[in-house]
Amino acid sequence: MSVRIDALDRKILVELQRDASQSLDVIAGNVGSSKTPVWNRIRKLREAGVIGKQTVILDAESLGFEACFFVLIRTSEHEADWQGAFLKALQDRPEVQEAHRLAGDIDYILKVRVKNARAYDAFYQALISEVRVHNVTALLSMEEIKSTTDLPLEG
Amino acid sequence: MSVRIDALDRKILVELQRDASQSLDVIAGNVGSSKTPVWNRIRKLREAGVIGKQTVILDAESLGFEACFFVLIRTSEHEADWQGAFLKALQDRPEVQEAHRLAGDIDYILKVRVKNARAYDAFYQALISEVRVHNVTALLSMEEIKSTTDLPLEG
DNA sequence: TTTGAAAGTGCGCGGAC
DNA sequence: GTCCGCGCACTTTCAAA
Numbered sequence: 630m631s632v633r634i635d636a637l638d639r640k641i642l643v644e645l646q647r648d649a650s651q652s653l654d655v656i657a658g659n660v661g662s663s664k665t666p667v668w669n670r671i672r673k674l675r676e677a678g679v680i681g682k683q684t685v686i687l688d689a690e691s692l693g694f695e696a697c698f699f700v701l702i703r704t705s706e707h708e709a710d711w712q713g714a715f716l717k718a719l720q721d722r723p724e725v726q727e728a729h730r731l732a733g734d735i736d737y738i739l740k741v742r743v744k745n746a747r748a749y750d751a752f753y754q755a756l757i758s759e760v761r762v763h764n765v766t767a768l769l770s771m772e773e774i775k776s777t778t779d780l781p782l783e784g
Numbered sequence: 785m786s787v788r789i790d791a792l793d794r795k796i797l798v799e800l801q802r803d804a805s806q807s808l809d810v811i812a813g814n815v816g817s818s819k820t821p822v823w824n825r826i827r828k829l830r831e832a833g834v835i836g837k838q839t840v841i842l843d844a845e846s847l848g849f850e851a852c853f854f855v856l857i858r859t860s861e862h863e864a865d866w867q868g869a870f871l872k873a874l875q876d877r878p879e880v881q882e883a884h885r886l887a888g889d890i891d892y893i894l895k896v897r898v899k900n901a902r903a904y905d906a907f908y909q910a911l912i913s914e915v916r917v918h919n920v921t922a923l924l925s926m927e928e929i930k931s932t933t934d935l936p937l938e939g
Numbered sequence: 940t941t942t943g944a945a946a947g948t949g950c951g952c953g954g955a956c
Numbered sequence: 957g958t959c960c961g962c963g964c965a966c967t968t969t970c971a972a973a
Contacts, residue, residue, distance in 0.1 A: 631837075632846055634847065635845075642840075642842060642847075645839070645840045646839055646840060646842065647837075647839075648837060648838060648839070649804065649805075649839050649840045650804075650838045652948085652949055652950085653949070653950070653951090654949075654950095662958085663958070663959060663960090664949095664950085664951090664959085664960095665951090665952090665957095665958065665959070665960090666957075666958060666959090668950080668951075668952095669957095677846065678843055678846065679842060679846045679847065679881070680841075680842060680843075680844050681840065681841035681842060681843055682802075682803060682840070682841050683803060683804045683805045683840050683841075683905045684800070684801055684802075684803070684804050684838070684839065684840075684841065684933060684934070685795060685800045685801060685804045685836065685837070685838050685839075685840070686833050686835075686836040686837050686838075686839065686933060687801065687834060687835060687836060687935055688833055688834050688835075688836055689819050689935060691787055691789075691832065691833065691834045692789065692797075692834065692935055692937065696934055698885065699854075699884070699886075699893050716929055719929060719930055720930060723934070723936030723938075724936055725930060726930075726931075726932055726933070727895075727928075727930060727931050727932075728928075728929040728930040728931075729852065729854070729925040729926075729927065729928055730925070730926045730927040730929055731854075731923050731924060731925060731926060731927050732924040732925075733790060733922075733923065733924065735923060738854050738923060738925075740882075742935065742936075749791060760848055768886050768887075768888065768890060768893060769886060769887045769888065770884040770885070770886060770887075770893075771884075771885045771886060771887050771908075772884065772885040773882075773883075773884055774871055774874060774875075774883040774884060774892075775874055775875060775880060775883040776881075776882050776883075777842075777880075777881055777882075777883070778839060778841060778933060779839070779878070779881075779898075779926075780842055780844055780847055780849055780897065780907075781878030781879055782847065799971085807965085807966065807967085808966080808967065808968095809965095809966080817941085818941070818942070819942090819943095820940090820941070820942070820943085820963095820969090821940070821941060821942090823967080823968075823969095824940090925958090938946095
């Protein structure tokens, strides 16, 4: 399962994170190697699942997504079937961009991206009608100070 | 500044989000158009900043990033220079994947991705030595249930 | 605004080293 | 393993409808 990843692999990943549209030649130049080895390594990293999907980052605001909420959820239910239903509800809702199960007091945190506060309310009503949750706190983002998908691979 | 985005643009954006490595021909086929118009629209959307950077999503766990924290921050300082210093501190730290200024009780939320709990502590100590914060709560993620960068453009 | 075609570029794979 | 080179597919441009 675990993959051996050396310094050259990491350099390649850094380049791909930075700009996945770069040509093989350019990447090879930037990491101090040449096409074929770089290409083979990328292929292996893809097969191993280290490299996931290739995508573009869209500007949420230009597309009318002007509200972003972090939702803190406490529940009293901890059985497997409840958890399954909750998980499925989250997977099915595209406005949920992130969902984590937490350790401690709060059980789950969600990041929900919607067009406006009304759309959030619609999401919230739909969610609590599908699964029982004990307590919900919504934190409204006023400003996205930073947002990146890059992992700090240099360390 | 604002861009008019029609149904065809949205279809193209959906395709790009789904898989940015698709060839123009394939995208054109999927959205019911042909190469050149699709290409021109993509160019305009890029220039308008609607389409941001093209990247790959890497698997955090295979790369040794096994801890993810959501950090809730309260501060008593609200002056511009403090905010500037805080903002810069966050921008400079690559382990901070997201940072939002919030409305209400809690002032900021961060998403911090690190190799382990010790690395989080190092981050935390470094942060509070740079800027004064009143109160910090860290929520430890046990499981990433869902994670996507896709915006729900169909709605 | 779309179509089609033409030129340039990069990929993916074969070899040899 | 890395380097080199070829065929093919792709991107990007530019006419013309």
